[in-house]
Amino acid sequence: MIFLDNASTTKPDKDILENFIKYQDDFFNPGALYKTSVLINQKIDGIRENIVNLLNGNTLGSFIFTSTSTEANNIIINSSVSNNKNEEFIFSSLEHPSVYNYAQHLISNGRKVHFVKTLESGEIDKNHLYSLINSNTKLVSIIHVSNETGAINNVNEIATKIKELNSKTLVHADGVQALGKINVNVSNLDYYTISSHKIHGLKGIAGFYTKNLKLLKPYNLGGGQEFNIRSGTTNAPMIFSFYDTIKKAIENQKNNYNYIKSLNLFLRDNLQLIDDIVINSDLNNSPFVLSISVLGLNAETILNALSEKKIYVGLGSACSSKKSGNRVLESMNKSKAEILGNLRISFSKNNTKEEINEFINALKEVVENLREKLK
Incomplete structure (x- = not known):
């Protein structure tokens, strides 16, 4: 998991x-x-x-x-x-x-x-x-x-x-x-x-x-x-x-921050392996949260497919994720496609580089399969 x-x-x-x-x-x-x-x-x-x-x-x-x-x-x-x-x-x-x-x-x-x-x-x-x-x-x-x-x-x-x-x-x-x-x-x-x-x-x-x-x-x-x-x-x-x-x-704040920052940067770099992904989180943001958008797909569909692989990510605030839209991204002037395809990846000190690598590979596979079905 x-x-x-x-x-x-x-x-x-x-x-x-x-x-x-x-x-x-x-x-x-x-x-x-x-x-x-x-x-x-x-x-x-x-x-x-x-x-x-x-x-x-x-x-x-x-x-x-x-x-x-x-x-x-x-x-x-x-x-x-x-x-x-x-x-x-x-x-x-x-x-x-x-x-x-x-x-x-x-x-x-x-x-x-x-x-x-x-x-x-x-x-x-x-x-x-x-x-x-x-x-x-x-x-x-x-x-x-x-x-x-x-x-x-x-x-x-x-x-x-x-x-x-x-x-x-x-x-x-x-x-x-x-x-x-x-x-x-x-x-x-x-x-x-x-x-x-x-x-x-x-x-x-x-x-x-x-x-x-x-x-x-x-x-x-x-x-x-x-x-x-x-x-x-x-x-x-x-x-x-x-x-x-x-x-x-x-x-433990300083050590945890530096470690999470390294995981965040590693994920950012490797997301380039997947076409049409937008990173919504600025580099100056807290590294503990990374918002991305997979263009052309519904994020909930991606989330469910990842869940089948026992990989768990979020759609935004867990207190409102089942409601339509995303007022935070809307306030940032994000497009409908960016909002529809929005996933929130949030890290902890327990995550490893190996887990991030496995997540990247799984996300790539899920996205490619879903896009293939839409052709």
């Missing part, structure tokens, strides 16, 4: 799994008042502070744990909405469905929403973004690394400029595809979302950095956990595991 859909999820590391089982010994409810629970709660508070430091966050900032990054993104956007109907919200067209669909929800509720134009390289058009900022701009949400193409937006730099234009505007970045892969600095951001299962950790734990807890609203009601923002029994073992995952990803 060759897994090349690591932007959708990653295989948990063995040591992360083993330690998670050990952490189950700390089964006590952190909300209880006896000593063991108090100690666990203190440990969790220390982890919050350490994660903020690892993200290069503001010393007064904090970290909120959630079950998924989708939940985190929803909490952030929901908290930014008030009864002031004059508020304006800005999103890029590159956002993950958890952000983009919330933007659509705001529109359906009569809120004023702007979408930032996309450059052909896949990054946002910063000049267009800055032109949209005014005294009513409440929130700007920009993805750090595109889950579709790997395009990188310098969100900390962008946040600095936004604050110069309107110091009260809140700035959020979805960093799910960035953490542990490129350098992260959230010092000028108000919110930053991360997830465990995208960096070889467990599913079911994610969270977000916040510069100011007071700006957040309760998302669900209950026992008041997570600073009364997200009620529900605190999952201490999962939090401990998440922290291990974050530390490991950052510690």
